[in-house]
Structure formats: structure tokens, C-alpha cells
Amino acid sequence: MGKVRRLSRTLAIAGVAAGTWFGATAAQAADTIKVGILHSLSGTMAISETTLKDAMLMLIEQQNAKGGLLGKKLEAVVVDPASNWPLFAEKARELITGDKVDVVFGCWTSVSRKSVLPVFEELNSLLFYPVQYEGEESSRNVFYTGAAPNQQAIPAVEYLMSEDGGGATRFALLGTDYVYPRTTNKILRAFLNAKGIADEDILEEYTPFGHSDWQTIVSNLKEFSSQGKKTAVVSTINGDANVPFYKELANQGIKAEDLPVVAFSVGEEELAGLDTTPLVGHLAAWNYFMSVDTPENDAFIEAWHGYIKDEKRVTNDPMEAHYIGFNMWVQAVKQAGTTNVDAVRQAMYGQQVKNLTGGVAEMHVNHHLSKPVLIGEIQDDGQFETVWETSGTVIGDAWSDFIPESAKLTADWTYPWVCGNCEKPKYLGN
Amino acid sequence: MIQICQRAIRLLLLLAAILAAGPFSANGARAGAFEDALPVLTGKGFAAVGEAVDALAASGDPRAIPVLEALSDGDLYYRESDKAVFLARKGGEGYLLTDPGTGEAAGTGARGDFQKIKTNNRLRVKIRTALGALGLFSPDPQVRIAAARSLFMDPDPALLPLVDDALSKDDDPGAREALDLARAAILIKAGEASTPADKVAAIRILSQSTSQGARALLGGILLDDGEGSEEVRQAAGKALQQIETRLSRLAFVENVFQGISLGSVLLLAAIGLAITFGVMGVINMAHGEMVMLGAYATYLVQETFRLHAPEALGWSLPIALPFAFLVAGAVGIAMERGVIRFLYGRPLETLLATWGISLVLQQLVRTIFGPTNREVSSPDWMSGTIEVTSGLLFTTNRLWIIAFALIVLFALMAVLRYTAFGLQMRAVTQNRRMANAMGIRSGWVDAFTFGLGSGIAGIAGVALSQIDNVSPNLGQSYIIDSFLVVVFGGVGNLWGTLVGAMSLGIVNKLLEPYSGAVLGKILVLIAVIMFIQKRPKGLFALKGRAVEN
Numbered sequence: 001m002g003k004v005r006r007l008s009r010t011l012a013i014a015g016v017a018a019g020t021w022f023g024a025t026a027a028q029a030a031d032t033i034k035v036g037i038l039h040s041l042s043g044t045m046a047i048s049e050t051t052l053k054d055a056m057l058m059l060i061e062q063q064n065a066k067g068g069l070l071g072k073k074l075e076a077v078v079v080d081p082a083s084n085w086p087l088f089a090e091k092a093r094e095l096i097t098g099d100k101v102d103v104v105f106g107c108w109t110s111v112s113r114k115s116v117l118p119v120f121e122e123l124n125s126l127l128f129y130p131v132q133y134e135g136e137e138s139s140r141n142v143f144y145t146g147a148a149p150n151q152q153a154i155p156a157v158e159y160l161m162s163e164d165g166g167g168a169t170r171f172a173l174l175g176t177d178y179v180y181p182r183t184t185n186k187i188l189r190a191f192l193n194a195k196g197i198a199d200e201d202i203l204e205e206y207t208p209f210g211h212s213d214w215q216t217i218v219s220n221l222k223e224f225s226s227q228g229k230k231t232a233v234v235s236t237i238n239g240d241a242n243v244p245f246y247k248e249l250a251n252q253g254i255k256a257e258d259l260p261v262v263a264f265s266v267g268e269e270e271l272a273g274l275d276t277t278p279l280v281g282h283l284a285a286w287n288y289f290m291s292v293d294t295p296e297n298d299a300f301i302e303a304w305h306g307y308i309k310d311e312k313r314v315t316n317d318p319m320e321a322h323y324i325g326f327n328m329w330v331q332a333v334k335q336a337g338t339t340n341v342d343a344v345r346q347a348m349y350g351q352q353v354k355n356l357t358g359g360v361a362e363m364h365v366n367h368h369l370s371k372p373v374l375i376g377e378i379q380d381d382g383q384f385e386t387v388w389e390t391s392g393t394v395i396g397d398a399w400s401d402f403i404p405e406s407a408k409l410t411a412d413w414t415y416p417w418v419c420g421n422c423e424k425p426k427y428l429g430n
Numbered sequence: 431m432i433q434i435c436q437r438a439i440r441l442l443l444l445l446a447a448i449l450a451a452g453p454f455s456a457n458g459a460r461a462g463a464f465e466d467a468l469p470v471l472t473g474k475g476f477a478a479v480g481e482a483v484d485a486l487a488a489s490g491d492p493r494a495i496p497v498l499e500a501l502s503d504g505d506l507y508y509r510e511s512d513k514a515v516f517l518a519r520k521g522g523e524g525y526l527l528t529d530p531g532t533g534e535a536a537g538t539g540a541r542g543d544f545q546k547i548k549t550n551n552r553l554r555v556k557i558r559t560a561l562g563a564l565g566l567f568s569p570d571p572q573v574r575i576a577a578a579r580s581l582f583m584d585p586d587p588a589l590l591p592l593v594d595d596a597l598s599k600d601d602d603p604g605a606r607e608a609l610d611l612a613r614a615a616i617l618i619k620a621g622e623a624s625t626p627a628d629k630v631a632a633i634r635i636l637s638q639s640t641s642q643g644a645r646a647l648l649g650g651i652l653l654d655d656g657e658g659s660e661e662v663r664q665a666a667g668k669a670l671q672q673i674e675t676r677l678s679r680l681a682f683v684e685n686v687f688q689g690i691s692l693g694s695v696l697l698l699a700a701i702g703l704a705i706t707f708g709v710m711g712v713i714n715m716a717h718g719e720m721v722m723l724g725a726y727a728t729y730l731v732q733e734t735f736r737l738h739a740p741e742a743l744g745w746s747l748p749i750a751l752p753f754a755f756l757v758a759g760a761v762g763i764a765m766e767r768g769v770i771r772f773l774y775g776r777p778l779e780t781l782l783a784t785w786g787i788s789l790v791l792q793q794l795v796r797t798i799f800g801p802t803n804r805e806v807s808s809p810d811w812m813s814g815t816i817e818v819t820s821g822l823l824f825t826t827n828r829l830w831i832i833a834f835a836l837i838v839l840f841a842l843m844a845v846l847r848y849t850a851f852g853l854q855m856r857a858v859t860q861n862r863r864m865a866n867a868m869g870i871r872s873g874w875v876d877a878f879t880f881g882l883g884s885g886i887a888g889i890a891g892v893a894l895s896q897i898d899n900v901s902p903n904l905g906q907s908y909i910i911d912s913f914l915v916v917v918f919g920g921v922g923n924l925w926g927t928l929v930g931a932m933s934l935g936i937v938n939k940l941l942e943p944y945s946g947a948v949l950g951k952i953l954v955l956i957a958v959i960m961f962i963q964k965r966p967k968g969l970f971a972l973k974g975r976a977v978e979n
Contacts, residue, residue, distance in 0.1 A: 210903070
């Protein structure tokens with residue numbers, strides 16, 4: 001009942017809105033379905049996010065070539081929040097209320113996501129967020145198509161502790177000083193403690209955004225790793241700071257055999273500016289690597305090179321996340337027969353899309369995907385070679401089992417839960 | 431248990447093979463062992479490759495060395511059609527193949543026909559041990575030292591007789607020292623197999639060395655509950671203390687070096703600003719972008735070399751220097767003539783205008799080169815480390831940057847002091863009207879002074895491309911530090927810039943181990959602010975009329 005009432009209310013509001021805007025916009029709205037793209041094209045994050053904007057434009061172009069959606073063409077609306085977190089919220093509002101987009105694909109850093117979250121919830125619109133993140137969040141208005149910690153960080157650390165990964169019993173957790181590394185490391189520390197690793201065998205260090213002088217920290221790592229236990233480094237260093245970090249590692253002659261570094265924010269795109277020969281053997285954990293050999297991936301890479309007109313450009317994990325997210329949204333819209341946010345959201349649950357690594361991604365009621373976890377080694381050509389992977393897919397966990405207060409929480413957006421962080425079912429309207 | 435036994439048996443086999451074969455005689459090894467081991471490499475999974483590595487090592491065949499090295503470096507492939515193994519290097523469209531059996535070139539192959547033989551870190555350790563065992567009897571002492579060092583890193587108790595044998599034959603002092611250390615490491619790792627007396631002797635040898643590896647071994651003894659002998663534990667504790675004392679002394683030296691190195695980076699970034707801001711008084715927010723342009727100029731030069739003269743890539747940096755100077759200098763002159771000259775004496779407008787220019791330049795570079803990082807590689811003479819004394823490593827690129835920063839500073843001082851342009855420049859900044867009256871075209875002197883400052887920023891970009899990202903944001907991370915250095919050191923004084931940069935660098939690096947990177951930066955910033963409150967004109971204030979107006 002509740003659902004029907006809500007739907008009819010939305011339709012009524014939509015009708016009123018359409019009535020007031022009758023005239024120019026109504027005619028336009030009938031022609032196209034608008035897709036908002038909210039990625040920084042300037043500032044610090046442009047290095048990562050511009051590629052995602054291009055990937056989205058390519059996906060939209062492909063969909064239009066297939067005849068569009070619901071008989072209409074898709075129209076991309078691109079805005080530039082300029083790596084400025086408050087501006088993300090303004091631009092999101094502009095997209096939803098000004099441009100009247102039906103869905104938004106965007107954001108990279110967790111701060112930007114946290115900044116737009118209230119806007120999407122207030123205006124009841126949809127955001128597809130394509131980047132691995134720290135979890136501990138579930139919003140009715142966000143679909144998280146990147147990895148949650150249990151789909152990236154936890155398996156990576158388990159691999160490092162395994163015999164194949166070197167059997168590490170001492171860990172250095174390095175990160176950039178903001179919400180994603182701090183939360184991830186909090187989860188990792190709890191996980192390591194649960195595995196019997198004491199606090200004195202865990203080193204946590206944070207650096208500012210864009211940190212460029214890594215001499216002291218790399219020297220520290222050397223010392224930390226020479227205490228008689230096998231040591232590994234877990235890096236949540238983000239963005240620009242990675243290149244000087246890896247350059248310093250290479251220069252100080254730290255070999256992956258002796259001190260492996262597993263990174264969660266370093267992909268093909270970040271390695272593009274580096275000579276990776278001295279880094280062979282260092283690791284990264286993702287749900288996708290460009291080097292994975294499947295027909296779907298080959299087709300995707302070929303399409304990407306054709307679209308961007310540069311054979312040297314790489315593909316990466318967040319691009320796959322957008323690929324999955326976009327195709328899922330298209331399927332859900334087709335199934336719902338409308339782009340209405342509430343209808344599409346209901347249609348999203350259980351939606352399945354073939355991922356690019358030979359498996360199937362499914363959207364779950366906690367707004368997270370099931371994904372395979374891959375551990376890859378850096379190669380001398382800047383690509384990753386998969387050295388370990390999960391046998392099937394892992395379902396993303398919004399709330400970590402390793403943080404006591406989170407372990408109790410459930411994220412479930414189907415009746416009667418309708419809640420992203422509750423211990424008991426809630427009911428609509430309450 | 432079974433695994434350990436198997437491993438011991440395998441290593442004993444390897445040992446027997448090597449000892450029987452004697453140093454480096456291919457014909458002495460079991461005939462065909464090498465040939466038999468190769469196809470095993472093409473098996474599925476890391477376990478198969480691991481077996482093959484064991485078999486190759488056990489073959490005692492010198493031909494196994496290049497194969498294992500190639501495997502470790504990821505240069506070993508097999509042909510999918512007939513599973514033949516090749517050493518392959520990328521060349522042109524396909525692979526340049528080398529036959530592992532004969533060591534001769536075997537033509538080229540298309541990329542699609544070959545499959546790479548994968549390794550992981552565990553296998554790399556295994557390969558290192560195998561190479562160590564194979565290399566102990568090499569005729570080249572350097573190879574023997576390297577082999578002994580790799581055995582020191584991954585000591586394997588089963589190899590003790592082999593090391594003893596090598597020690598009895600070796601008379602090179604360097605190799606003997608490395609072998610002694612390797613032997614000590616093996617004895618310590620041997621557990622029950624070596625007597626407490628042996629271990630104490632080994633600990634004594636290790637206590638002489640100053641390396642992180644020795645500390646790890648000794649720390650390992652103390653952590654190991656299975657080590658029952660009180661005598662051994664005490665000796666290890668004492669030796670560990672000795673090493674720690676030496677290491678902490680070295681750590682301080684290393685810290686100071688890192689501080690100087692950070693200081694030289696700050697100096698490089700700030701010298702240009704010391705001219706444009708310090709001498710001319712222009713608050714140039716686009717200074718960082720001049721550095722960025724210099725880095726991109728380096729990238730362009732290197733790309734040109736890569737395309738047309740890949741063999742001379744090592745020369746790309748020296749050639750990039752004048753190029754970067756000219757590019758950044760030209761942009762600087764254009765900026766001065768186009769915008770800044772209309773804004774002299776209006777600091778707020780200058781600040782806003784140059785900030786705008788900095789955004790324009792960033793976006794321009796982003797549009798032309800794309801938002802992603804560009805790769806600027808380090809030439810061989812700038813990579814790696816130099817071991818000053820045992821345990822104290824200085825990275826080569828940092829040493830170069832320190833030297834380079836000082837050269838740039840002194841060259842600039844010489845230009846200001848001994849050239850006609852320097853004289854005119856000083857005259858204009860000290861008394862513009864008088865200089866005009868003496869026939870100096872002060873407008874052009876301004877333009878070239880600004881160009882000089884910008885050009886030097888461009889040169890700094892060449893050096894910074896070696897340690898930082900070459901991305902449109904490169905400059906932003908240096909602009910605040912540059913201003914900090916110039917203001918702290920004293921506006922208009924190059925010596926002040928030098929002292930300011932070095933002291934900020936060293937203080938920062940001495941604080942960092944205790945406070946962490948984030949807090950360290952904050953503390954330095956607060957200290958500088960307090961200092962400026964006390965001495966608004968910085969460390970070395972210029973006296974005279976120039977600063978008053």
C-alpha cells in the first residue's frame with residue numbers, strides 16, 4: 001500500500017511540476033533522458049576523474065547508437081565541480097533542480113560523496129558512485145558500484161598473510177589524511193587484531209594530500225620491517241602523492257620480495273606517469289584489471305581506444321564500475337518503463353550485468369554490488385598481472401563486521417527494512 | 431612436516447648436483463636435466479613454476495642462471511603452439527627471442543603467440559636463493575658477492591655445506607666477507623641443527639655489520655620462543671644493542687641528509703620567486719606554473735629523444751635545461767609585458783591577476799597534454815643509491831638535486847653581480863628614476879628580470895620532474911612553500927633564501943619522525959608565523975631605501 005501511495009504522490013508532484021514548466025521544457029524533456037556527470041575536470045582530482053567523464057560519454061554514445069532508451073535519446077549533462085568539495089554539492093543541486101537530470105554518475109573522493117549526499121537525499125535523486133570506498137554508509141539515493149572494504153581491503157590483507165603472499169605478520173598502514181584511509185585502516189586494525197596481530201606490529205601513518213617528500217617515511221618503513229618479522233605495507237595513499245612515493249621506494253631500493261606494498265588507490269591510470277621497472281612485484285587489489293583476458297574486456301578496451309582515439313590510454317577499475325552501473329541503470333529503466341527515481345530504485349535490486357572479468361555483477365538491497373576480488377602485481381609495462389583472485393564474487397558489505405558497533409547494523413532498502421543503518425526493520429512513513 | 435622434508439631433500443639434491451658438477455661445468459651436470467626442467471615451466475599455476483625453479487637450480491647448469499633471471503624479471507615466455515620456452519624482449523611489433531638452450535638469438539615472434547610465465551613474490555625469493563646457490567662459484571667476484579648477499583637475505587639451512595665449500599675456495603676479501611655473513615645468517619636460521627656455540631660465533635660476526643638485515647636476524651632470535659639457549663639469547667640481545675646504537679647514529683645522519691635534500695628542493699622552487707617576488711616585489715601566484723611548464727618541457731624533450739634517439743636518452747635532462755629555461759622565461763616575459771606591468775604597485779590586483787593566470791596555464795596544459803601524469807624517466811646516472819658507509823645509503827637523484835640547486839643559486843648570484851644585466855637590474859630595483867636618467871630602459875629590464883625568475887623556475891621544473899608528478903597540478907604544491915622560504919629568508923636576499931630553505935628543510939625532517947608528516951608541517955608553519963611576527967623582514971633583512979618603498 002505504502003509503495004503505491006508514494007508512487008502516486010510522486011506522479012502527482014511530477015504532474016504539477018510538468019504543468020508549471022509546460023512550454024519549452026516539456027517539449028525538450030520529451031525528447032531526451034538527461035544523464036548528469038559530476039566529475040572534476042580541473043583541480044587535483046582531474047587526473048582521475050576526467051577519464052571517468054570520458055568513459056560515461058562513451059557509454060552514453062554507445063547506448064544512443066543502440067537506439068537510446070525508452071524510445072528517447074540520452075543526453076549527457078557535464079558539469080565541473082573543480083575538485084572543490086562544497087562545489088560538488090552546489091553542482092549536484094544545479095544538475096537535479098536546474099537541468100532536471102534523471103540520474104547522476106559521479107564523485108571520486110569520499111569527501112565529495114559525503115558533500116553531495118544530503119543534496120541527493122533531500123531532492124530524492126540517484127547517484128552512481130564508481131570508486132572503492134571505506135563503507136560504513138548506505139543511502140537510499142546512492143548506488144555504490146565500487147568496492148566496499150570486504151571486497152578489497154580485507155581480502156588483500158588476507159592474501160598478504162597467506163603463504164603465497166609472503167606470510168606477513170607485521171603491517172604498516174600508510175594513508176593520505178582523510179576519511180577513506182582513516183576508516184579503512186580502522187577496519188583493518190580491527191581485522192588484524194581479530195587475527196591475532198598485536199597493536200605493536202601495526203604502524204599507522206598519515207600524510208597530507210599531494211605529499212611529495214617521502215624520504216623519512218620510506219626510511220621508517222625500512223626500519224619497521226627489520227625487526228625480525230615478515231612485514232608488508234598497506235597503502236591507501238591517494239592521487240598525486242603516489243608517484244613520488246613509488247619513486248622513493250624504487251630509489252631506496254626496496255624490493256617487493258622483501259617488503260611488498262599493496263595499494264588500494266593505485267590503478268593503471270596512476271601508474272601511467274611512472275617507470276614501473278623497479279616496482280615489479282608490488283601489488284594492488286581491485287575488482288578489475290585492464291590485463292584480464294575476456295571477450296567482454298577486449299571489446300570494452302577496443303571501444304575505449306576507438307572513442308578516445310589514443311591507443312595508449314588505459315582502462316581501470318572505476319571505469320568498469322561505471323560500465324556496470326550504467327548498464328544496470330539502463331536495464332532498470334527499461335524494466336520500470338520510466339526514469340522515475342522511486343520506480344528505478346525498486347527495479348535496480350537483483351539487476352544483473354555481466355562484468356568485464358568474466359563474471360556477473362548483481363545489485364543487492366544494500367545498494368552494493370557483488371564483485372570478484374583480484375590481487376595484481378605491477379608489471380614493467382605499467383599493467384597488473386593477476387596473481388590471486390576469489391573463486392566467485394563477494395557481496396559488498398555496507399557495514400563492516402570487524403567494527404563492533406557496525407557489525408550489528410543492516411542496510412536493506414526493501415520493505416520492511418527501508419533503512420541503511422538499522423538493527424530492526426523500519427516501516428515506511430514512520 | 432612432509433613439506434619440510436621434501437624441501438630438504440630437494441635442496442640436498444641440488445647440493446649434490448652442484449658439488450658433483452664442480453664450479454660451472456655444464457657437462458658435469460646430469461645430462462639433460464636443464465632440458466627436462468624447461469617444459470615444467472609451462473605448467474599451470476605457481477606450483478608448477480616453483481617445481482621448475484627447483485629443477486633448474488638442481489641441474490647445476492650455468493645456462494639456468496639467465497633463465498632464472500629472466501623469470502624473475504618477467505622476460506620468460508613460452509610459445510603456445512609447441513610450449514617452447516624463450517627469453518623474450520619487446521622489440522618493435524613483437525618479441526625478440528633468445529633460445530635458452532643455446533643462448534643465441536632465435537628470431538622474432540608475434541605477441542599473440544606467446545604466453546608469459548608468471549611469477550609472484552614467493553617465487554622471486556625462491557629464485558633469489560637458487561641464483562645465490564648457482565652463483566657462489568662464479569669466476570667473477572662481483573657475482574659471488576651478489577650471490578652471497580642474496581643467501582644472506584634468504585638464508586636456507588640446507589645450503590650450509592655449499593657456503594662452507596665456497597668459503598674454503600674463495601680468496602677475494604669482499605666475497606669472503608659476504609660469505610661469512612651469509613654463513614652466519616644460515617647458522618642462525620638453522621634452529622636445532624646448529625649448536626649454541628655456533629650461533630654465538632655467528633652472532634659475533636653479525637654484530638660487526640651495520641645493516642637492517644642483521645638487525646632483523648638478531649631480532650628474530652629474540653622473538654623466537656623455540657630458541658632455548660640463554661647464552662644465545664644474551665649474545666643476540668647484546669649484539670642487537672650494538673647494532674641499534676650504530677644504526678641510530680646513522681639514522682640521524684640520514685635524517686640530516688634528507689633535510690638538506692628537502693631544503694634543496696625548496697631552494698630550487700624558491701630561487702625564481704626570490705627574483706620575481708624578492709627583487710621585483712611582484713606577488714606572483716603563477717610561479718608554481720612556471721615550474722610546471724619546466725617539467726612539461728622536460729617531458730617534451732624526453733619524448734623527442736625517445737622517438738628519434740632512444741640510445742641517447744641519458745642526455746635528455748641536460749638538454750632539457752636550456753629548453754625549459756627558454757619556455758618558462760618566454761612565458762614569464764609575455765606575462766610581464768601583457769599583464770603585470772600595468773599593475774606595479776598594486777599588490778592585491780597583481781595577486782588576483784597572477785592567480786588567474788595560474789589557473790589559465792593549468793587548464794591550458796590539461797587541455798593540451800591531458801589530465802593524467804606524464805612519464806619522465808630518470809637516466810641511469812640518477813637512479814639508485816650510493817652506500818656511503820655500511821648501512822648508510824644516500825639516493826643518487828637527491829644528491830644530484832642538492833648539487834644542482836647550489837649550482838643554480840651560485841650561477842644566479844654571479845649573473846647579478848658580474849654581468850651588465852645584473853648591474854642594470856640592481857640599479858632599477860634600487861632607484862628606478864635614477865636608473866632611467868642614466869639611460870637604462872627600465873621597462874625592458876623589468877621584463878627580462880621577470881623572465882629570468884620564471885626561467886629559473888622552469889629549470890627547477892626539470893629537477894622536480896625527477897621526484898614528483900608531471901601533472902598540471904605540479905606547481906600548486908610548491909607555491910606556498912616557495913613563498914614561505916622567501917619570506918622567512920628575507921625578501922630580496924639570495925643568501926637568505928638559501929639559509930631559509932635549508933633550515934626549513936632540516937627542521938621539517940628532524941620533526942617528522944616524532945610528529946608525523948601532517949603535524950610536522952603544521953608545526954613548521956606555526957614556527958615561521960611566530961618568527962615573522964618577531965622579525966617581519968625575515969632572517970636577513972635588506973637595509974636601505976629599496977625595501978622602504
